[in-house]
Amino acid sequence: DIQMTQSRSSLSASVGDRVTITCRASQSISNYLNWYQQKPGQAPKLLIYAASSLQSGVPSRFSGSGSGTDFTLTISSLQPEDFATYYCQQSYGTLTFGPGTKVDIK
């Protein structure tokens, strides 16, 4: 199975900060990489699909990049509602998620 890792399990940031979250696959997955946001007590929400495509209705401050094994989710200017946990997920092989990166208030 393809293993997904996220370099940081948590990070602290302030409103207005530029935040970058990274995700790595154990083998090349082309662009079969999606990003989700999850807030406590809520279901995950799709943010980015196919590594860099913004899901309809998601603010443009969210962007994704990468291909192959290394991927990045960027929040250009962190807003109060963006404090949450972010998961990457690959759909190239048996579906797997990364362990998550929690973004909390500095």
Add this chain to the structure above:
Amino acid sequence: EVQLVESGGGLVQPGGSLRLSCAASGFSFSNYWMSWVRQAPGKGLEWVANIKQDGSEKYYVDSVKGRFTISRDNAKKSLYLQMNSLRAEDTAVYYCAREERAAEGMPFDYWGQGTLVTVSS
């Protein structure tokens, strides 16, 4: 509006069984692959199983193979997960999710609110 509503969770003893349901509305259910994804308390997300539009293909994570069965009833716009021989490590919130295979990346684009399964004596 797309809606996915899970039900059937609860407390069950180790070795017991439970059947989860997911009622879909607001889209053409029979046109989509569907999945179950779970999240143990305080842990990350784990894909559990998925099923093709007509039910002809089903796939499972290794840890549930032989114990869980995914199924669907397109006439009732419903997805199911039969869980047998339950273990403590199956304790989790179980989400029903739609797979958008027409999109690159084939993401889970809609999720239900989840149903909690607790396996404990």
